[in-house]
């Protein structure tokens with residue numbers, strides 16, 4: 001399997017604090033990697049590091065981001081921006097903050113293209129084409145509207161259109177559906193899945209929602225305190241998690257009776273803060289499986305066939321109803 005996007009040992013700091021502490025994964029064309037984990041685990045910072053869109057004060061301090069084998073971090077700054085802008089599309093949680101309220105949506109999609117060197121004429125026709133591809137009816141009429149004249153779902157479709165318009169190879173979606181109601185959320189997932197298949201996009205989908213993971217992901221990366229604690233294909237991960245944190249997330253999937261969309265899975269204790277990580281495994285204080293070693297030695301991500309997990313205790317030695 002050749003990967004379109006391969007990330008190795010990615011480390012990102014904001015000021016002196018390491019927020020992303022060695023994350024690695026690979027995504028092939030037409031595949032979806034879901035990134036899950038509680039709030040603050042570093043999902044967005046990982047995405048922004050890859051897309052080169054870190055906030056002020058943030059910088060990548062280690063690792064590689066390989067796009068079809070080329071390390072984009074090693075490219076000169078200007079080239080890096082051009083490559084990433086055209087080859088990595090990104091969509092965010094809140095369509096209102098990513099769209100300019102004063103500009104017609106068609107012009108915004110087209111501007112993204114002209115910024116990447118498209119002529120105005122080509123940008124305009126591509127804009128209408130791509131608005132149709134994301135399932136917006138009468139693209140020419142939609143293109144003339146302002147963001148506030150669209151529903152939340154339509155705005156999200158416009159953002160997807162803008163992201164895929166330059167025909168990127170990678171699409172990173174950072175919780176783009178959490179603000180939408182369930183029906184619209186499903187429609188957006190369907191649109192992205194169709195585009196993934198048609199374009200052969202490598203998709204990275206960040207979410208809190210394990211239901212979404214089950215629907216769209218091929219591979220799953222579970223993050224905790226800036227690291228991947230488990231990485232596996234979706235079926236084995238759901239059937240037999242290899243990290244106690246993943247097991248906790250799965251146990252707390254809402255049932256039809258408790259369904260509360262977008263709710264954070266409840267695991268006892270407080271997530272680790274990046275500025276005050278304990279010496280050992282950051283999950284140890286909350287972990288029902290911890291042993292003495294966990295308190296002073298952080299486990300590396302190791303092979304736990306069929307996936308990988310960062311835990312000193314393998315599932316066959318877990319106590320209680322661990323799974």
Ligand SMILES: Nc1ncnc2c1ncn2[C@@H]1O[C@H](COP(=O)(O)OP(=O)(O)OP(=O)(O)O)[C@@H](O)[C@H]1O
Pocket residue numbers: 014019037038039040041042043044045046055273274
């Ligand atoms: N601009 C910033 N300056 C300093 N620290 C930040 C900044 N943005 C995020 N952080 C910190 O970086 C860590 C990782 O944040 P990140 O946004 O990647 O988490 P996340 O997994 O995306 O969470 P969420 O699910 O809430 O979106 C958090 O501890 C957060 O407090």
Ligand SMILES: [Mg+2]
Pocket residue numbers: 043044045174
């Ligand atoms: Mg985030």
